[in-house]
Amino acid sequence: MKILFISILILYFFPKPLYGQQINDKKLIEFGWDYPNVDYLKANIYEMEKNTPFDGVVFSFQSDPYYAFDTDRLSSNYLKFDDLSKIQWHKFTDNFIFIWGVGKSGPHWTDDDSWIKIIDNLTRISKAIEISHSKGIVFDPEFYLANPLLNPWIYNKESYPQLSYEQVGEFVKKRGIQFIQALQTSKPDVKVLCFWLWELVAKQNRTQPIINTAMALYPFFIEGMLEGKNKESQLIDGNETGYWYTNAIDFITSAGEERANAKKYLPPFLWSKIDKITFAQPLFYDGIFALKPAFDRGYDKETQNRLFRNNLYYALQTTDRYVWLYSEQLNWWKKPDEVVVAKIITGVKNKADNNIHNIQEKTSGHSSFETLSGEDHSDPGFNFNYSVQKRTLFISNLKKGTKTINIYANSRLIRSVKNPLSDTSFTFNKQQSKKNIIVVAKDTNNQFSIAFVN
Numbered sequence: 001m002k003i004l005f006i007s008i009l010i011l012y013f014f015p016k017p018l019y020g021q022q023i024n025d026k027k028l029i030e031f032g033w034d035y036p037n038v039d040y041l042k043a044n045i046y047e048m049e050k051n052t053p054f055d056g057v058v059f060s061f062q063s064d065p066y067y068a069f070d071t072d073r074l075s076s077n078y079l080k081f082d083d084l085s086k087i088q089w090h091k092f093t094d095n096f097i098f099i100w101g102v103g104k105s106g107p108h109w110t111d112d113d114s115w116i117k118i119i120d121n122l123t124r125i126s127k128a129i130e131i132s133h134s135k136g137i138v139f140d141p142e143f144y145l146a147n148p149l150l151n152p153w154i155y156n157k158e159s160y161p162q163l164s165y166e167q168v169g170e171f172v173k174k175r176g177i178q179f180i181q182a183l184q185t186s187k188p189d190v191k192v193l194c195f196w197l198w199e200l201v202a203k204q205n206r207t208q209p210i211i212n213t214a215m216a217l218y219p220f221f222i223e224g225m226l227e228g229k230n231k232e233s234q235l236i237d238g239n240e241t242g243y244w245y246t247n248a249i250d251f252i253t254s255a256g257e258e259r260a261n262a263k264k265y266l267p268p269f270l271w272s273k274i275d276k277i278t279f280a281q282p283l284f285y286d287g288i289f290a291l292k293p294a295f296d297r298g299y300d301k302e303t304q305n306r307l308f309r310n311n312l313y314y315a316l317q318t319t320d321r322y323v324w325l326y327s328e329q330l331n332w333w334k335k336p337d338e339v340v341v342a343k344i345i346t347g348v349k350n351k352a353d354n355n356i357h358n359i360q361e362k363t364s365g366h367s368s369f370e371t372l373s374g375e376d377h378s379d380p381g382f383n384f385n386y387s388v389q390k391r392t393l394f395i396s397n398l399k400k401g402t403k404t405i406n407i408y409a410n411s412r413l414i415r416s417v418k419n420p421l422s423d424t425s426f427t428f429n430k431q432q433s434k435k436n437i438i439v440v441a442k443d444t445n446n447q448f449s450i451a452f453v454n
Helices: 002-013 038-051 081-085 112-131 165-183 199-205 218-228 240-244 248-265 268-276 301-318 339-356
Strands: 027-032 056-059 096-100 136-140 191-194 234-237 281-284 322-327 362-370 376-387 392-396 402-409 412-418 424-427 437-443 448-452
Touching (some): 096 112, 112 165, 165 218, 199 240, 218 234, 218 268, 240 248, 240 281, 248 268, 248 437, 248 448, 281 301, 376 448, 392 437
Parallel strands (some): 027 056, 027 322, 096 136, 136 191, 191 234, 281 322
Antiparallel strands (some): 437 448
16 A cells, blocks of 8 residues: 555656656757746646656746846845745756846946956855756857947957957956856856857857957856866857758767867867867757748758757757757747647657667667658668677778768767778777767768767
8 A cells, every 4th residue: 555655646746748758868958938937937847847848948037037247136036046946846857047148237347346246146046056956057148139338248449448358358267267156156066058159259250350259258258167167067068050950960070160169269278178068959949940931941841840850869969968949939838839849859859768778789780861851861881780788889891982980979079080991890988888879981072971879
């Protein structure tokens, strides 16, 4: 009777969600214009978890996001500590508080008195992260306000008449150190997921000197966070540029390109920390399903569903942990999206989960990937056999003219071989073998052959 009673309690308090619950190292996080506030979470978390296929959610304290560089002291009424402690998370294991990288009166980089107030607020937010059992914050550095003078990342002589670009940068770096150290106060292992880390900087810098760009000071802030973070906290690159990917190779190579970009802006003594930055992948729902005319690429519904499925799978394979699904036009909480999309999500998550937790001794296959036309793009690139117990990958029948083989574990390139032999093998360490192993062969015509091994 005791066992039966306990079983009933488990079913009552931990009900099976409508679209399935996964135990997976990779997590799908929902974020969009429908982000809930604390009051909504407290009242609706049961239905939110039951009716959607996510592993976590990005939320705010109030209806508007918190502005990271505001100097008005946060009140207990705003932070809602008591309500945060009462949210009954079950399926949503990885949740984040939304913080916008702006201040209503500017960033106050050179004003120590203002930053005493900003640090105090961020310390209280750290307490909110800890109380709510959240993982950390998502940080959006992109500027949207009408007044360009409030953009914290711009450098100009009007705003800083007595200081050079480098001198202002030293102030910004100091604030980056203070920013992450304040967030670590109550949550030493805080995660800071930045929607943009380097690509927006690099994109603007391609057409003009960085000092003239809208993100001119942002590299100094990231430099400060890297210097100020402890060993437990994480800085995560959200790779927002991935909204528009349509093929596997873009997902596979994106992290390496981002880390290379970072090293163009930061001193060499920080490069080892850059290499440790973890990588997330995005999906832009509105872009894939053309919820605005500007996003319409002429795909029919079947092709849109296939693109969504492919991108989610590639994102889960190549992320270190998080995939974040962004939308502006739909509200998952008040009207969950059509069942077919939720089922696509669950199916892909099941496939990714089975891959990473494969209990078979050997996995065999050949290079292939699904195209937008729905075909399994199979080529004579190579065959593979992977021994799980020995953590050894055998590649055979490698196509003539193959220039390189690159092997990735999640987001990281771990092996690269030029002019490989037709038959070759690779052995991985225990940590690498627990991640998704991906093989990419490139031939003399720059054509790729890809295998998602596990």
